[in-house]
Amino acid sequence: MLPPVLTRRIALAGLAAAAVGGVVPSPAPAAAPQNGQQAPGFYRYKVGDIEITVVNDGVSRMPLVDGFVANAGKEEVQAALAAAAMDTTVYAGPYNPILINTGSRLVLVDTGTGEAAFRTSQGFNGRFLINLAAAGITPEQIDAVVLTHYHGDHINGLLRADGTPAFPNAEVLAPAREHAFWMDDGEMSRTGRPRVQDGFRNVRRVMAGEVLKRLRTYEWDAEIVPGITAVGTPGHTPGHTSLVVASAGRSVYVQGDVTHAPALFARHPGWHFMLDVDPVAAEATRRRVYDMLVADRMLVQGFHYPFPALARVERSGPGYREVLVPWSPTL
Numbered sequence: 001m002l003p004p005v006l007t008r009r010i011a012l013a014g015l016a017a018a019a020v021g022g023v024v025p026s027p028a029p030a031a032a033p034q035n036g037q038q039a040p041g042f043y044r045y046k047v048g049d050i051e052i053t054v055v056n057d058g059v060s061r062m063p064l065v066d067g068f069v070a071n072a073g074k075e076e077v078q079a080a081l082a083a084a085a086m087d088t089t090v091y092a093g094p095y096n097p098i099l100i101n102t103g104s105r106l107v108l109v110d111t112g113t114g115e116a117a118f119r120t121s122q123g124f125n126g127r128f129l130i131n132l133a134a135a136g137i138t139p140e141q142i143d144a145v146v147l148t149h150y151h152g153d154h155i156n157g158l159l160r161a162d163g164t165p166a167f168p169n170a171e172v173l174a175p176a177r178e179h180a181f182w183m184d185d186g187e188m189s190r191t192g193r194p195r196v197q198d199g200f201r202n203v204r205r206v207m208a209g210e211v212l213k214r215l216r217t218y219e220w221d222a223e224i225v226p227g228i229t230a231v232g233t234p235g236h237t238p239g240h241t242s243l244v245v246a247s248a249g250r251s252v253y254v255q256g257d258v259t260h261a262p263a264l265f266a267r268h269p270g271w272h273f274m275l276d277v278d279p280v281a282a283e284a285t286r287r288r289v290y291d292m293l294v295a296d297r298m299l300v301q302g303f304h305y306p307f308p309a310l311a312r313v314e315r316s317g318p319g320y321r322e323v324l325v326p327w328s329p330t331l
Contacts, residue, residue: 040134041127043308046331047299048247050102050227054301054308055132057095057112057157058125064091069264070272070279077264084263093261095125095153096309098254098301099137100245102227106137107144108167109243109254110303111157115166128157129166142167144225147174148256149237150182150203151275154303158211165210173224174207176217177232178239183207196277233258233289235282236275242289252299252310258289260304266290266313266320290320299325 041056062068068091069077078088086092100107111128118126129139145167147155160166181187182203191197207215218224220232220241233242236257243254259265260273269286272279293300293313302309302322311322 041131041307042135043310043327044331045308045310045325045328047245047252048250050100050245050247051331052245052252052301053099053101053135053137054096054310055099055128055135056307057097057128057131057153058118058121058123059095060091060093060153061121061124062091062093064089068274069268070274070276072268072271080264080267086263091261093304094307094309095128096301096303096305096307097128097157099132099135099142100225100228102225102247105144105225106142107146107225107228108142108170109146110148110154110256111145111166113153114156114159114161116159116161117156119161125153139167140169142170145170145172146224146228146243147172147178148242148254148303149175149178149240150207151199151237151257152202152206154256155203155206158206165214170214172211172215173218174215175230175239175241176219177234178237178241179207179215179217181238195275233285235278235280235285236273237277240282240285252301253289253293254301255289256303258286259302262302262305262311262320262322266322267316269319294320 043054045052064074064077066074068074081088095112097108097110097112100109113121113125115126115129132139145158158166158172182200188197188200191200218230220230223229227245227247229244229246231242231244233240233256240256242256242258245252245254265271265273265286269290270283272283276282290313292298294315297312300311300313302311305311305322306324308327310325312325313320313322
C-alpha cells in the first residue's frame with residue numbers, strides 16, 4: 001500500500017491532467033499484427049580480400065526412417081538428435097549455398113533445391129533466389145557456378161521453375177570425376193540402390209540442354225577460379241569435391257557434404273548416411289578432413305550446418321564438434 005503522501009500526490013497529478021486536457025487519456029493498445037514471415041537468410045564475412053555471402057535455401061524435412069543411418073539403429077540416431085535438442089522424428093537439414101566475390105568474379109558454390117521446390121515444399125526450401133534478392137544480388141550478376149557434386153540439393157537450382165537457366169550469364173564448373181560417373185550409362189545400369197537410381201535420373205534432367213552447353217569440368221588439386229582450389233573428397237559421391245578459398249593469408253574450407261548434420265555425422269564420423277554412394281570411402285574422407293581441420297584450426301563452411309554455417313572444429317570424444325563462429329555486425 002502506498003504511503004498517504006504519495007497517494008495524495010498521484011491523485012492531485014491526475015486532477016491537474018484532467019483540468020488541462022479535459023480527460024485523462026487511457027493507454028493505447030500496444031498490439032501489432034503478426035508478420036508471419038521469416039527474416040531474409042543471408043550473412044557476409046571476409047576471407048582476406050574475398051567477400052563471402054552465405055545465402056540460405058531453407059531446410060529439408062525428412063521423416064526419420066529405419067536406414068537413415070545405414071550402420072546405426074533408428075533409436076541411436078534419435079538419441080543423438082535428442083542430445084542436440086533437435087526433433088527426433090524429423091531430420092531438418094539446412095541448405096546453405098555461398099557466393100564468393102573475388103573482386104573480379106562472382107562465383108556461386110552449389111545452388112540449393114531450386115525455385116520449383118519452394119512450392120512443392122510449401123516454402124521450407126527453394127528460398128535461394130528470394131534470399132539472393134534480399135542480399136542485393138541478381139542472378140544475372142553471377143558469372144560462374146561451381147558444383148561440389150551432383151545431388152539434387154546442389155544442382156536443382158541451376159533451373160528456374162519453368163526449366164530455363166537460373167543464372168543466364170554463368171558458366172557451370174563441375175568436378176570431372178563427378179560428371180563422368182553420373183553421365184555414364186554403364187554406371188547407371190549397374191546400381192541397384194533406388195535412391196542412387198533416382199539421382200541418375202535427376203542428373204540427366206538438370207545437366208542437359210543449355211546447362212550442358214555452359215558446362216566446363218575441372219580437376220582436383222587445381223585452382224579453378226583465382227583464390228578457389230578444388231580438393232578431392234570422394235565417398236558421398238564418387239567425384240565429391242571440397243574447395244579451399246584463400247586470400248591474403250586467410251582461408252576457409254568449403255566442405256560440401258563431407259558431413260551432413262554435424263550433430264549426427266561429426267559426433268559420429270563412423271556413421272554411414274543413407275545417401276552416401278560409397279559409405280566406407282565417405283567415412284575415411286570425413287575422418288581425414290576433420291583431423292586436418294582440427295590440426296590446422298581452419299574455418300569450415302558446411303552446406304548442412306546451422307545457418308550461417310561457418311565454424312571451427314574440435315575433437316569431442318570419439319568424434320568432433322563444430323564451434324559456430326559468432327555473428328558479427330561488421331565484415
